[in-house]
Amino acid sequence: MGVKIRKKGKKFYVFVNYHGQRKAKCVGTSRAVAEQVKEKLQARLALGDFGFFAAEPEALAFGEYATRWMREHANLHCKPSTIRSYNGILKLYLVPRFESVRLDGINRDAIKAMFVDLSEQGLSRNTLKNVLIVIRTILNGAIEDGIISANPAGKLGKFIPRDGDHFEVSPLTREELERFLAAALEICPEQYSLFLTLARTGMRLGEVLGLRWGDIQFGEDGNDKNRFVYVRRNWVEGQFGKPKSGKERRVDLSRQLRAVLIEQRDRCMLDAYLAGRSSIVDELVFPSKAGTPLDGGNVYARYFLPAIGKAGLRHFRIHDLRHTYASLLIQAGASLPYVRDQLGHSSIQVTVDLYGHLAPSANIGWVDGLDAIIPQQQNATPAQAATAEHNEEGLDVIETYGSPGVIRTPEG
Structure with a gap:
């Protein structure tokens, strides 16, 4: 009788060999759990319990398992935007292809064929990469659950065709940015500080909408270098969550933005005092009239687009203010590692891919x-x-x- 533990990649497997009968089962990524399973199996075999060798129920079809995985894992552990993306990819690409296919019947050739077909439909490389991430993640869950022993979607990224045209950011020039900010100050002065914050910090819109006064370190004066914004949260899909990278970060605060926000802070402190509140530390920097986070769609339609029209500029996105921030930093001589840290990228490669061509x-x-x-x-x-x-x-x-x-x- 033998019960052994072996590790394959990051997974632990329990192997049983009992009088010629052999069976293996994945028990997850924890060695401690694997040891517990091993002890229980040894005790059961010693007592003559051979249920471990009984035939397992038929493997689930992909569509059924994907629904269960979304309910039991994604909906509990993923951000709302990620859940929405997963559901979209499942509905558009994966379920139509594999809904009734058994999990153990999905092989690498079938997945490669799917990507060939999707590529011929004109999908971008980025979309194809997202499809790969979803199917690979779901099949990893099937391994954790002991339904399959290997992931046929592993290491398939190299088989995804490359786009003919590489995406390049299209930032504003310094002059275009100043025209936009001047227009915003003229037609929607109450939102000028919001747009200046986007332009001078490179924060994402959701990060700015979730900003609280307690997140800002103003320093003693404009010459004090200890001035920054601490990015702690992101407002997206009507919920507060972590920043996109999952990490909090510090973003340096420019003198101009510091002066504008101090003036706004002082007005808010006066309003709070008159209303009988002693502190605004936990209050939003850019709240709606009801005190709740602004709606990004309303910011875009009611203030951003009119400001572009007033400035007479080409159409661009709010997110392009983030690209503009990075571009102007690099043109001023900032290093790519500094830009990475300010933007909160997960790696320097992301920064290089996006902004490397903008270096002096x-x-x-x-x-x-x-x-x-x-x-x-x-x-x-x-x-x-x-x-x-x-x-x-x-x-x-x-x-x-x-x-x-x-x-x-x-x-x-």
Whole structure:
């Protein structure tokens, strides 16, 4: 009699070999749980209980399991926007394809064929990646539940065709941004500080709508560098949640924005005092008249679009203010790691993919700069030593500033 535990990838499996009968079962990602299952199986086998070897019920069809997984997992652990996205992908792409197919009957060839068909329908690479994420996640759940032993959707990203055109952000110029802000100040002055906050922090709209006065560190004065906005929450789908990346972050507060928000804060403090409230720390910075978070759709239709029209600018999205913020920072010489931290990207690769091409255009200057440190005579030992010194210094400079790198995304 033998009951053993083995780990495959991140999963633990219990293997039983009893008088020629063999069976394996995935018990999840916890070794402690696997040890408990092992002990129970050993005790059952010692008592002559061989139910573990009994035939298991027929595997569920994909459609039935997906519905159960959404109810028991996604609806409990995912953000509303993620749930909505999962439901949409299931309805449009996965259920029509695999609804009645048994989970253990879905193989890699079937999934590859689906992506070929979807690609031929003209779906973007980003949409195809989202479809892959959903089916892979659901099938991982089936592994956790012991229904299947391997995920046929694993490591399929390389089979998703690439888009012919790479997405590039289209930020405003500094002059266009100032025209927009001036128009907003003229036609909707009560929302000017909201648009300035979007433009000077790069925060997402939901993050700005969820901002509270207690999240802002103003510093002693405009020269105090300890001034920032602490991004703690996101207002989306009528609920407060975590920022998109799942992490809180600090965003530096510019002098101009600090002055505008201090003036607004002082007005709010006076209103609170007259109303008998002693603090506004937990109050929203940009509330509706009822004191609740503003509706993003109303902000867009009632204030944002009219301001664009007043400024005489091309149509752009509220999210493009975030792209503009990043673009202006990079053009001013900010490093990509700094921009990543300000925007709250999950990795530097996201920042490079979105904004790398906006880095200062003097790309050839990095190479030309090397010419200035090459000595005219290279055949003397002292000169060679000096060259090594200068080369090391030059490499330090390149390392410090980073080389220029090269869609909206799950983290943009």
